[in-house]
Amino acid sequence: MKQILLGITGGIAAYKSAELIRLLRKDNYEVRVVMTQSALQFMTKLTLQALSGNPVHSELLDAGQENSMGHINLARWADSLLIAPASAHCIAKLSYGLADDLLSTLYLAAECPVYLAPAMNQSMWHKAITQTNIDRLKQQGVHIIGPESGSQACGEYGLGRMSEPEAIANYLNAQHTPTPLKHKKILITAGPTREALDPVRYITNRSSGKMGYALATQAKLMGAEVILVSGPTQLPIPHGVHLVAVESAADMHTAVMQHIQGQDIMIAAAAVADYTPTSIATEKIKKEGTHTELSLRKTKDIVADVANLNNKPFTVGFAAETHNLQHYAQDKLARKKLDMIAANWVGQAEGGFDSAVNALQVYWPNGSQSLPLTDKTQLAKQLLILIAEIYHAKNTA
Numbered sequence: 001m002k003q004i005l006l007g008i009t010g011g012i013a014a015y016k017s018a019e020l021i022r023l024l025r026k027d028n029y030e031v032r033v034v035m036t037q038s039a040l041q042f043m044t045k046l047t048l049q050a051l052s053g054n055p056v057h058s059e060l061l062d063a064g065q066e067n068s069m070g071h072i073n074l075a076r077w078a079d080s081l082l083i084a085p086a087s088a089h090c091i092a093k094l095s096y097g098l099a100d101d102l103l104s105t106l107y108l109a110a111e112c113p114v115y116l117a118p119a120m121n122q123s124m125w126h127k128a129i130t131q132t133n134i135d136r137l138k139q140q141g142v143h144i145i146g147p148e149s150g151s152q153a154c155g156e157y158g159l160g161r162m163s164e165p166e167a168i169a170n171y172l173n174a175q176h177t178p179t180p181l182k183h184k185k186i187l188i189t190a191g192p193t194r195e196a197l198d199p200v201r202y203i204t205n206r207s208s209g210k211m212g213y214a215l216a217t218q219a220k221l222m223g224a225e226v227i228l229v230s231g232p233t234q235l236p237i238p239h240g241v242h243l244v245a246v247e248s249a250a251d252m253h254t255a256v257m258q259h260i261q262g263q264d265i266m267i268a269a270a271a272v273a274d275y276t277p278t279s280i281a282t283e284k285i286k287k288e289g290t291h292t293e294l295s296l297r298k299t300k301d302i303v304a305d306v307a308n309l310n311n312k313p314f315t316v317g318f319a320a321e322t323h324n325l326q327h328y329a330q331d332k333l334a335r336k337k338l339d340m341i342a343a344n345w346v347g348q349a350e351g352g353f354d355s356a357v358n359a360l361q362v363y364w365p366n367g368s369q370s371l372p373l374t375d376k377t378q379l380a381k382q383l384l385i386l387i388a389e390i391y392h393a394k395n396t397a
């Protein structure tokens with residue numbers, strides 16, 4: 001387990017540290033928290049103690065410690081020191097080597113990598129002395145995460161917001177994540193498609209896009225250049241990923257074909273409509289009669305068309321089935337000439353469409369592997385590691 005020391009300083013963004021602790025623990029970090037005196041005005045020790053599962057420290061002179069060397073012990077314990085939020089005041093102290101409280105003393109004593117996520121009013125961030133301090137810390141090897149631009153607690157707008165907890169956790173994970181997909185170009189499709197019936201109605205499915213977005217995020221962290229062709233979803237764009245937003249199955253086909261040249265790997269995680277209305281009414285269809293019928297025609301098969309290209313990328317399909325999973329998945333693998341297929345049950349109590357968790361049964365021409373039920377982030381990591389392994393085996397064969 002990775003051991004992280006989280007320093008929290010006095011700013012409104014301290015409330016985000018609670019979520020950060022939760023995410024870090026989910027990613028298998030043991031978290032110990034150190035708060036400045038100002039931070040104690042913004043968050044209670046009790047909350048952070050409950051979330052981290054460890055006592056929270058704030059005193060440099062702690063007579064309770066057996067050898068009164070708490071700051072050295074904590075510094076030695078940590079694999080990394082993260083300060084989030086890092087106030088302008090704290091950044092200035094660290095840059096000048098001042099050590100008048102537990103956190104700044106810990107920073108001086110620490111020999112592990114140090115990460116700061118600054119958070120402050122945009123004028124404070126742009127002030128020349130703050131920028132000089134940041135540059136000095138960077139030169140000394142401190143990693144600076146963010147800040148981001150946006151509306152601020154003070155009502156102003158600009159650069160200075162702390163990066164979102166998820167982005168901070170992703171940044172840290174990237175430091176520990178193997179990069180088996182370094183410099184590989186990957187195109188991923190995600191989400192549902194919408195097939196219009198008339199100007200206000202469409203046919204769609206229950207896909208949330210979570211699996212495809214998790215794959216895009218993790219592929220990026222593993223060093224890949226990622227294009228994400230996505231149907232309509234409610235999900236934030238993964239950091240550093242090139243998003244191509246589409247609506248219908250036909251739009252998705254066009255976008256994939258436009259971007260596929262030069263891609264090393266294609267992962268088709270989107271739930272693309274198999275059928276689309278034969279025509280789209282130009283005006284809203286009226287409610288007339290007790291029954292009506294829809295006329296549908298087959299859509300183009302995106303993954304099969306990619307697998308049929310002369311210079312085809314390593315092509316991974318998904319199969320979502322409610323019965324005969326293995327049979328349909330292996331049939332689809334062979335029929336569509338895929339390199340790999342990730343099959344999952346849908347319509348079950350747990351996993352599948354719109355769920356945060358899932359399990360996969362993965363098949364390739366001469367092998368298979370089960371990836372048991374877990375959250376989609378972990379599952380995406382495991383699937384990408386497997387894809388990288390089979391891809392590299394195929395390309396060195």
Ligand SMILES: Cc1cc2nc3c(=O)[nH]c(=O)nc-3n(C[C@H](O)[C@H](O)[C@H](O)COP(=O)(O)O)c2cc1C
Nearest residue numbers: 009010011012036038039087088089090119120121
């Ligand atoms: C309501 C409030 C919000 C504040 N927010 C920030 C902030 O976001 N960033 C910052 O650098 N300072 C902020 N400050 C100022 C710091 O709390 C102050 O500089 C303090 O000395 C920081 O101490 P520390 O770095 O030891 O935690 C804020 C102050 C108040 C009263």
